[in-house]
Amino acid sequence: MNMRDFTFYTPTKVIFGKDAENRAGVEAKALGATKVLLHYGSGSVIRSGLLKRVEEALTAQGLSYVELGGVVPNPRLGLVYEGIELCRKEKVDLILAVGGGSVIDSAKVIAYGVAEPGDVWEIFDYKRVPTACLPIGVVLTIAATGSEMSNSTVITKEEGGLKRGYNNEICRPKFALMNPALTMTLPDYQTACGCTDIMMHTMERYFSNGGNMEITDALAEGLIRTVMQQARILAKDPQDYDARAEVMWAGSLAHNGLTGLGTDGGDWMPHKLQMELGGKYDVAHGAGLAAIWGTWARYVYRDCMDRFKKFAIRVMGIPDEGDDEAVILKGIEAMEDFYREIGMPTNMRELGVEPTDEDCVEMAKKCAVSVGGAKGSAKVLREPDMLAIYKAAR
Amino acid sequence: MNMRDFTFYTPTKVIFGKDAENRAGVEAKALGATKVLLHYGSGSVIRSGLLKRVEEALTAQGLSYVELGGVVPNPRLGLVYEGIELCRKEKVDLILAVGGGSVIDSAKVIAYGVAEPGDVWEIFDYKRVPTACLPIGVVLTIAATGSEMSNSTVITKEEGGLKRGYNNEICRPKFALMNPALTMTLPDYQTACGCTDIMMHTMERYFSNGGNMEITDALAEGLIRTVMQQARILAKDPQDYDARAEVMWAGSLAHNGLTGLGTDGGDWMPHKLQMELGGKYDVAHGAGLAAIWGTWARYVYRDCMDRFKKFAIRVMGIPDEGDDEAVILKGIEAMEDFYREIGMPTNMRELGVEPTDEDCVEMAKKCAVSVGGAKGSAKVLREPDMLAIYKAAR
Numbered sequence: 001m002n003m004r005d006f007t008f009y010t011p012t013k014v015i016f017g018k019d020a021e022n023r024a025g026v027e028a029k030a031l032g033a034t035k036v037l038l039h040y041g042s043g044s045v046i047r048s049g050l051l052k053r054v055e056e057a058l059t060a061q062g063l064s065y066v067e068l069g070g071v072v073p074n075p076r077l078g079l080v081y082e083g084i085e086l087c088r089k090e091k092v093d094l095i096l097a098v099g100g101g102s103v104i105d106s107a108k109v110i111a112y113g114v115a116e117p118g119d120v121w122e123i124f125d126y127k128r129v130p131t132a133c134l135p136i137g138v139v140l141t142i143a144a145t146g147s148e149m150s151n152s153t154v155i156t157k158e159e160g161g162l163k164r165g166y167n168n169e170i171c172r173p174k175f176a177l178m179n180p181a182l183t184m185t186l187p188d189y190q191t192a193c194g195c196t197d198i199m200m201h202t203m204e205r206y207f208s209n210g211g212n213m214e215i216t217d218a219l220a221e222g223l224i225r226t227v228m229q230q231a232r233i234l235a236k237d238p239q240d241y242d243a244r245a246e247v248m249w250a251g252s253l254a255h256n257g258l259t260g261l262g263t264d265g266g267d268w269m270p271h272k273l274q275m276e277l278g279g280k281y282d283v284a285h286g287a288g289l290a291a292i293w294g295t296w297a298r299y300v301y302r303d304c305m306d307r308f309k310k311f312a313i314r315v316m317g318i319p320d321e322g323d324d325e326a327v328i329l330k331g332i333e334a335m336e337d338f339y340r341e342i343g344m345p346t347n348m349r350e351l352g353v354e355p356t357d358e359d360c361v362e363m364a365k366k367c368a369v370s371v372g373g374a375k376g377s378a379k380v381l382r383e384p385d386m387l388a389i390y391k392a393a394r
Numbered sequence: 395m396n397m398r399d400f401t402f403y404t405p406t407k408v409i410f411g412k413d414a415e416n417r418a419g420v421e422a423k424a425l426g427a428t429k430v431l432l433h434y435g436s437g438s439v440i441r442s443g444l445l446k447r448v449e450e451a452l453t454a455q456g457l458s459y460v461e462l463g464g465v466v467p468n469p470r471l472g473l474v475y476e477g478i479e480l481c482r483k484e485k486v487d488l489i490l491a492v493g494g495g496s497v498i499d500s501a502k503v504i505a506y507g508v509a510e511p512g513d514v515w516e517i518f519d520y521k522r523v524p525t526a527c528l529p530i531g532v533v534l535t536i537a538a539t540g541s542e543m544s545n546s547t548v549i550t551k552e553e554g555g556l557k558r559g560y561n562n563e564i565c566r567p568k569f570a571l572m573n574p575a576l577t578m579t580l581p582d583y584q585t586a587c588g589c590t591d592i593m594m595h596t597m598e599r600y601f602s603n604g605g606n607m608e609i610t611d612a613l614a615e616g617l618i619r620t621v622m623q624q625a626r627i628l629a630k631d632p633q634d635y636d637a638r639a640e641v642m643w644a645g646s647l648a649h650n651g652l653t654g655l656g657t658d659g660g661d662w663m664p665h666k667l668q669m670e671l672g673g674k675y676d677v678a679h680g681a682g683l684a685a686i687w688g689t690w691a692r693y694v695y696r697d698c699m700d701r702f703k704k705f706a707i708r709v710m711g712i713p714d715e716g717d718d719e720a721v722i723l724k725g726i727e728a729m730e731d732f733y734r735e736i737g738m739p740t741n742m743r744e745l746g747v748e749p750t751d752e753d754c755v756e757m758a759k760k761c762a763v764s765v766g767g768a769k770g771s772a773k774v775l776r777e778p779d780m781l782a783i784y785k786a787a788r
Contacts (some may be wrong), residue, residue: 003635003636005411006408006410006411007407007408007409008408010404013403013405014400014401016399016400016401016402016655016656018399020399212636213636213639213640214624215616215617215643215647218616218620222609222616226608242607245607246608246609249656262639
């Protein structure tokens with residue numbers, strides 16, 4: 001028996017397609033909401049008119065609202081505290097995140113904070129487990145993180161620069177309104193980063209030595225192939241509605257759990273390695289992942305030959321001929337070719353950063369600490385492995 | 395723009411794996427239940443000891459229960475009325491279906507009936523729309539219908555033999571406990587029927603002329619290929635846990651909506667044609683579908699060439715060489731070869747029935763009425779088409 005037991009729980013009601021944001025009022029009202037916090041990031045949702053449309057959708061259903069903008073990438077605890085205070089004062093009973101992963105994550109932390117007394121940071125300091133969370137809705141504007149259906153959130157405490165993640169089923173959004181047209185104004189680079197992030201959420205789960213489920217693999221392979229195909233279309237025509245839609249839905253499926261069922265959950269070391277890189281150099285998450293992935297893959301594949309071979313053949317279309325190792329290496333190269341094709345880097349130089357040996361030592365040390373010494377499923381990595389990958393990825 | 399808008403809502407918490415049934419008490423209690431109706435079919439769940447384990451799981455959490463067995467395939471309204479009365483008398487607040495699709499469907503109708511006053515048949519007579527439904531849990535023992543995650547239920551009113559279906563989001567089960575080992579005792583024929591039904595739920599959605607979503611196709615193709623692969627394993631070794639698990643999970647995914655998103659929802663004429671066949675001859679649902687599919691496919695493929703070609707190449711592995719029509723026909727033949735391989739029929743004779751011309755006329759007439767005159771997406775079929783297919787499928 002190879003298959004691991006699993007729980008699959010995705011209660012988010014997804015409304016997908018043209019003008020989906022106009023359902024905001026109806027869906028919020030159906031949940032019994034009366035007063036909504038509209039949470040967003042920069043002024044782009046104001047300039048584009050999106051926020052206004054959402055406001056009108058709420059008003060049309062007799063709901064009132066207050067607003068809190070200003071969420072930044074790697075969202076901060078300071079704004080969350082502000083949001084909690086505002087929600088308490090205004091008796092908000094639903095938080096509507098209008099934006100991408102950062103806005104949704106910030107909304108989740110506010111929702112935890114409003115629902116129960118005590119400092120919300122205690123949850124991220126693993127000192128208490130929340131048992132309640134205000135209902136959350138989403139109007140999604142960026143396809144990438146999958147936070148719109150996920151149970152996870154990441155928040156940064158400014159003091160000490162502490163970035164912490166926390167997963168709990170109670171924070172899954174109640175509804176997600178996904179209009180692919182809203183993602184059309186994203187810059188090409190950010191679109192490519194999003195596609196990379198989405199593929200990587202699936203690939204992290206795919207490269208595993210723990211457990212096996214054929215149907216999970218088949219779904220994962222289909223998802224990665226589709227995103228590659230659609231990312232190529234978007235690199236040429238960012239206004240292609242269908243391609244935007246494919247990528248947007250793939251983003252939710254890639255991180256709602258579906259592509260990792262029946263296994264140990266996957267490897268996740270590329271994400272961990274990128275986290276330190278991103279912490280030090282402030283590079284885009286997806287680009288950082290692409291810059292590291294090839295080096296990571298070459299470093300670990302000998303410990304996970306079956307899956308790397310399957311990946312090369314089924315996802316990258318490499319013919320199943322000759323030496324297994326040659327097939328695997330061709331698969332890794334083909335993925336790097338794809339990254340270049342959509343304008344993503346395949347090493348740190350292409351990413352625009354040039355860490356010294358000392359920088360690599362520092363990142364490896366931090367990375368090792370962040371994973372408690374060792375992590376990985378394709379191959380378990382420790383500090384010397386991390387250092388070797390950082391150096392080779394330059 | 396080819397993609398259709400969609401709503402995706404799958405709130406069922408799935409607990410999948412070894413001894414999953416032992417979670418019955420914990421999950422029911424988490425929903426606030428105090429008194430449970432244990433609903434089941436034949437005595438097999440008693441003989442196997444399953445019912446006892448579920449009872450113990452409830453008792454261990456301080457829940458009490460009452461029982462109602464006797465659900466038959468094509469579940470009956472009479473037993474539903476009995477269940478509603480019992481639930482009201484005993485103040486049941488959660489219904490736990492222990493069985494396959496028929497038991498779950500029966501449980502859903504009882505749940506509608508208990509939650510609101512009035513004759514529950516009115517819902518199936520489309521005279522009122524229910525707004526409430528008692529919470530439902532499932533301990534699944536047969537992989538086939540997907541009712542454990544679906545919004546649909548089918549019930550038969552004995553008087554007049556009226557078989558009616560009704561879909562509503564409020565009846566989706568709150569939790570589904572899926573232990574693949576529970577399906578190991580199914581007879582081989584029933585296992586093959588289940589695999590056929592699961593594949594057909596996906597194929598019905600796949601063969602469509604309305605809308606297109608690449609990722610939906612990729613997931614559907616992966617699902618069908620996986621079920622074929624695993625059905626072959628089960629034909630040789632019915633005790634293969636992993637293969638049972640693959641098929642069980644595929645059954646839920648095939649009918650929870652995932653494999654039809656972004657299109658018009660699919661064709662569904664094979665199901666409709668089989669419904670009349672099943673009504674007249676009492677054949678197993680999956681076997682009836684297999685007996686009709688090849689004839690249906692040959693009748694309609696010219697109106698849906700792109701998809702039949704894609705199916706032949708991506709699902710059946712036919713090389714993309716030469717004439718499109720030849721590729722398509724090879725794909726259909728390959729599917730029929732597969733049916734034979736797992737012991738399924740590919741025509742009515744192999745199914746064990748021999749309808750006369752008059753029988754075919756009668757079934758075509760009934761089928762046409764049941765779909766309101768015409769139905770289909772690969773090709774819209776009317777009574778003469780249906781008659782031609784029934785005759786040719788003999």
